[in-house]
Amino acid sequence: xxxxxxxxxxxxxxxxxxxxxxxxxxxxxxxxxxxxxxxxxxxxxxxxxxxxxxxxxxxxxxxxxxxxxxxxxxxxxxxxxxxxxxxxxxxxxxxxxxxxxxxxxxxxxxxxxxxxxxxxxxxxxxxxxxxxxxxxxxxxxxxxxxxxxxxxxxxxxxxxxxxxxxxxxxxxxxxxxxxxxxxxxxxxxxxxxxxxxxxxxxxxxxxxxxxxxxxxxx
Numbered sequence: 001x002x003x004x005x006x007x008x009x010x011x012x013x014x015x016x017x018x019x020x021x022x023x024x025x026x027x028x029x030x031x032x033x034x035x036x037x038x039x040x041x042x043x044x045x046x047x048x049x050x051x052x053x054x055x056x057x058x059x060x061x062x063x064x065x066x067x068x069x070x071x072x073x074x075x076x077x078x079x080x081x082x083x084x085x086x087x088x089x090x091x092x093x094x095x096x097x098x099x100x101x102x103x104x105x106x107x108x109x110x111x112x113x114x115x116x117x118x119x120x121x122x123x124x125x126x127x128x129x130x131x132x133x134x135x136x137x138x139x140x141x142x143x144x145x146x147x148x149x150x151x152x153x154x155x156x157x158x159x160x161x162x163x164x165x166x167x168x169x170x171x172x173x174x175x176x177x178x179x180x181x182x183x184x185x186x187x188x189x190x191x192x193x194x195x196x197x198x199x200x201x202x203x204x205x206x207x208x209x210x211x212x213x214x215x216x217x218x
Contacts, residue, residue, distance in 0.1 A: 001177050004055075004163070004185040008032045010047050012188045017051050024054035026107070026129075026165070026185040028085065029061055042078055049079035057107045057127075059085035060095070068095035076104045083126060085109045088116050093123040100124035107163065112138075114148035121158035127183065132176070133166035142166075143175045150180050170194050 002023040005016050008031040016022045025048055032041045049056050056079070060071040068091060072084035076099075083105040086092040096106045100123070107127040108120040112135055120128045130149060132142030149162055161182035167173055170193050176184045186194075 001181055002054075002183040003191070004057075004183055005191060006031070006165070006185040006187050008035050008044055008048065009188070010035070010044070010051065013048055013051050016188075016191060017053075021191065022052065022054070023183070024056060024081075025052050026057040026085075026163075028057075028059045028109075045075075045078050045082065049081040052081065054081065055083045055105065055107075055127075056081045057083045057085045057109075059109065063089075063091060065091040065094040065098075068092065069098045072099045072104060072106070073102070083107045085129075088120060093119060096120065096123040096125055100126075109165070111149075113145060114152050117149040117160075117162075118152060118156075118158075121153065121156075121160040125160045127161045127163040129163045129165040129185070131166035132164055132172055133168040135166075136168075143172075143179065146176060146181060147179050 004024040004026050005013055005022045006026045008027045013025055032044060035044060045058050058075045060068045062068045062071050068086055072095060075084050076082050084099055085107045086095050087110050088108050096108055099106050105126040107129055108125040109129040111117050111120065111128050111130045117128045130146055132146060135142035135145055146164055163183040163185060164176040164181040165185050167184055167186055167190060169190060173184055173186065173194060
């Protein structure tokens with residue numbers, strides 16, 4: 001499963017990319033706003049693209065199809081790594097089809113059902129982003145929706161990649177892996193938690209304590 005980092009923080013991205021832990025990045029207007037301060041979003045996106053050897057999702061803010069297409073074209077010109085994010089609305093799906101006809105990759109976001117995921121695949125989406133945590137928040141099972149999308153895509157041989165989003169904790173990531181999501185996008189704190197395990201910490205401490213007692217040096 002490919003792992004994307006869900007942030008626009010260049011420092012977090014640089015750290016993860018240097019260890020080859022991530023295959024791409026996803027951003028949205030909220031994430032860009034957090035780090036923008038006095039910088040232009042275009043400048044931040046370009047810096048991110050230079051740090052990551054993989055797709056970088058950048059979202060349109062228009063709601064009208066024609067404006068989405070125009071914004072999407074401008075975003076795609078920033079760097080070859082850019083994948084244009086559009087919402088799963090009628091205008092968003094129409095924009096997806098137009099952008100794909102122009103060979104621009106598209107991530108259809110804000111997906112909450114298997115039926116929506118099918119429509120995105122038919123519109124030619126490169127990625128579909130079901131929001132697992134938000135489905136849970138609404139009182140439903142996000143992983144059930146992810147599983148349904150996986151089964152439907154496999155049944156009808158859709159090429160759209162499933163990008164599990166809104167993952168809140170390591171258990172979400174584990175379940176997405178087992179279901180067979182093609183990709184998962186994680187906030188930095190969840191990526192950090194994946195590295196942690198109490199047995200790793202205690203084992204390392206025991207090794208170091210034994211070495212110290214032996215009075216040896218490498």
